[in-house]
Amino acid sequence: MGDVAADLCGLTRDHGGPALRVTALVRDRQHRVLLLRRSDQAPRPGTWEPVVADVPAGATVGEALRHAVGRATGWTVRAVEPILEPLRGPIGGPIAGPAPNGSGRTGRPVRRELRFLVTAADPAAGSAADPAAGPDLAHTDHDAFTWAGLGDTAWVRSPELVAEPGLAETVVKAARTRLTRRLRLEPIGPEHGMDLWRLHASPEVAGWLGGAWTQESARRSVLRLRAGWDAVGFGTWAAYDRADGELVGRGGVSPYTLDGRSTHEIGWTVRPDHWGRGYATEIGAAGLLLAFTELGAREVVAFTLPHNTRSRAVMDRLGMRFAREVPHAGTSHVLYVVRPAAVTLPGQMRPEVQPGLAVSPGRLGFSGASGCSNPLS
Numbered sequence: 001m002g003d004v005a006a007d008l009c010g011l012t013r014d015h016g017g018p019a020l021r022v023t024a025l026v027r028d029r030q031h032r033v034l035l036l037r038r039s040d041q042a043p044r045p046g047t048w049e050p051v052v053a054d055v056p057a058g059a060t061v062g063e064a065l066r067h068a069v070g071r072a073t074g075w076t077v078r079a080v081e082p083i084l085e086p087l088r089g090p091i092g093g094p095i096a097g098p099a100p101n102g103s104g105r106t107g108r109p110v111r112r113e114l115r116f117l118v119t120a121a122d123p124a125a126g127s128a129a130d131p132a133a134g135p136d137l138a139h140t141d142h143d144a145f146t147w148a149g150l151g152d153t154a155w156v157r158s159p160e161l162v163a164e165p166g167l168a169e170t171v172v173k174a175a176r177t178r179l180t181r182r183l184r185l186e187p188i189g190p191e192h193g194m195d196l197w198r199l200h201a202s203p204e205v206a207g208w209l210g211g212a213w214t215q216e217s218a219r220r221s222v223l224r225l226r227a228g229w230d231a232v233g234f235g236t237w238a239a240y241d242r243a244d245g246e247l248v249g250r251g252g253v254s255p256y257t258l259d260g261r262s263t264h265e266i267g268w269t270v271r272p273d274h275w276g277r278g279y280a281t282e283i284g285a286a287g288l289l290l291a292f293t294e295l296g297a298r299e300v301v302a303f304t305l306p307h308n309t310r311s312r313a314v315m316d317r318l319g320m321r322f323a324r325e326v327p328h329a330g331t332s333h334v335l336y337v338v339r340p341a342a343v344t345l346p347g348q349m350r351p352e353v354q355p356g357l358a359v360s361p362g363r364l365g366f367s368g369a370s371g372c373s374n375p376l377s
Helices: 061-073 150-156 167-176 190-201 215-232 279-293 309-317
Strands: 019-026 033-038 051-055 076-083 111-122 142-148 183-187 236-241 247-258 261-270 300-304 321-328 331-338
Touching: 019 033, 019 061, 019 076, 019 167, 033 167, 051 061, 061 076, 061 111, 076 167, 111 167, 142 150, 150 167, 167 183, 183 279, 190 215, 190 236, 190 247, 215 236, 236 279, 247 279, 247 300, 261 279, 279 300, 279 309, 300 309, 300 321, 309 321, 309 331
Parallel strands: 019 111, 261 300
Antiparallel strands: 019 051, 033 142, 076 111, 183 236, 236 247, 247 261, 300 331, 321 331
16 A cells, blocks of 8 residues: 555646546445436446546645535535555556556556545535435536445446446445544455465464465455455455555455354454554454444354454454354354344444545655645645
8 A cells, every 4th residue: 555645635736747537436324336327418428437527737636526526416525535556566466557547558657546435415404415315417417326335236347337447346346445433444356465465474363364375375365355245245355544554454244154044254354563452343343334234134253263362352342242162164263143232333433534634646746745634625
């Protein structure tokens, strides 16, 4: 994810830099992403897209983002969260590759893309955007809207449905991403391979999980985890610190069969230098929230080795209770179970607007100033 180089409020498109486009992935309370259908008068009529806009030279990203959302929907922007795209390394492929505009050329891009999760509000209602009421499409290039969520992946990926190549996967990723107060939880895909390889190469982590990953096993693992998301609509997240973009760990929800019946399993792995700060509890709580509020789970289970007191303490804090010892992953584990009424969610599960959400602009003709109080000014 790299170092954060500029605050959103100060990130400006330089006159001599490449073209810059922002994509606003406006989400409702159910984490569904707003899609707008292009009208007959627009290019590629009948196709769907999120809110997109070009950033004029000399303008800030915040200005362009706020204007684009207002013009396309009539709503005002209340909060933003950057979607940072990690540089691809040996696991995901070479860093040098096709330009972001899809031209196929390598080297300096002719257009740079920045993408943001956006919370918007209806200024007339003074509250979060109401999916039932919908955006105001009068005097826009769109004639219909819809919301794409966890169960809409196949539809979003339908050929010729989304206006531009690449936007479909951006929408899918946004619908699967969750935020807690400190963490951005991204659905694992090939772009996370290098980060997860480093996580599982740690001796402290490898000692609990059957040995260190090689780069090849990391590559296979991220492809398997990505396939799991596509198969059942939920899965494992890579957990990043919202303040600095650094990897904190991984975790999420997976299907599991216990005593012949289908259930949901949660799990977590945290970088050793972040142990003891409540991150495992935060990741586990996000998994419980997804399982019980979105997936309709009646119970959730978790496993750990009997002598793993740290993980057992996390399970206790989440309201899970020891059930029995069971064979799991080839050895004896303790089984913990929780049902909806017993769940304990920590305060970190309440997402809050960060005082200065940040993006990494790279070195491609953008400038920015840090320290501003309003991330959209």
